Amino acid sequence: MGIGDIWNLVALQPMTNVLIVLSHYLFSNFGLAIIALTIIVNGLMLPLTLKQIRATKAMQGLQPKLTELQKKYVKDRQKLAQEQMKLYKESGLSPAGCLVPLVIQMPIWIALYQSIMRLLAVTPEDFLVLSQSLYSWPLVYSTLPLGGKFLWLNLASADPYLLLPILVGGTMWVQQKMVTLITVDPKQQAQNRLMLWMMPLMFGFFTLQFSSGLALFWVTSSVIRIVIQYFVTGWGGLIPERTGKQAAQDKKRKQQWPGFKKHP
Secondary structure (H helix, E strand, O other): OOHHHHHHHHHHHHHHHHHHHHHHHOOOOHHHHHHHHHHHHHHHOHHHHHHHHHHHHHHHHHHHHHHHHHHHOOOOHHHHHHHHHHHHHHHOOOHHHHOHHHHHHHHHHHHHHHHHHHHOOOOHHHHHHHHOOOOOOHHHHHHOOOOOEEOOEEOOOOOOOOHHHHHHHHHHHHHHHHHOOOOOOHHHHHHHHHHHHHHHHHHHHHHHHOOHHHHHHHHHHHHHHHHHHHHHHOOHHHOOOOOHHHHHHHHHHHHHOOOOOOOO
16 A cells, blocks of 8 residues: 555545535535534644644744844854754753644645545546545435535635635735744844745735635634634734833823823
């Protein structure tokens, strides 16, 4: 049995058949099935997601100290690496703590993506591939073929009104902004700005090319991550905290002007 067969057996087949069953119980609506399965998968991966968010938040707390080390050992890269590892060890953190949960989640997202694409089969060859992934459940065969209509969308093709690309890019921008590390390092700031705009624009562009079913999955995932991120860290980088100097100025204005309200 090859790697492709194993992947199909343990990932694609379960995901594909669960989507069909969900569609059956959700009024034969494949769009609702995509949303429901995305919510279920996010729920199952919640412990990993929380671990990733908390690790990222902890890394943000270390950022001022890391910046000091970068300035102190700007000409000694080896010493800088040693001091950074020492700081991570003392704080009980590891840079991999932010990445490992994400790496573990990636195969699940890939399986969900491929399952959606299989179920949106439009050619005889696609249907042949889909037939090889179906369980011999009467419910599965009685539910097929799945309807491709959801709201104004044809889930097998791109959104003609461009609303989904905007939603995909917008929700990914909000999510990325919330997790952007606050730093005083100009190089890091430039890199953060690049990532803040590059990922949303790239996925928004992909949405112009890919099926609306996949875009629906992306939007749902981003909204769920925004909600989780908010309950763990608040709005994060979306609404930067005011500095001590700004807070003191607010307090002084409030004393001088009773009607003054502090802005977030």
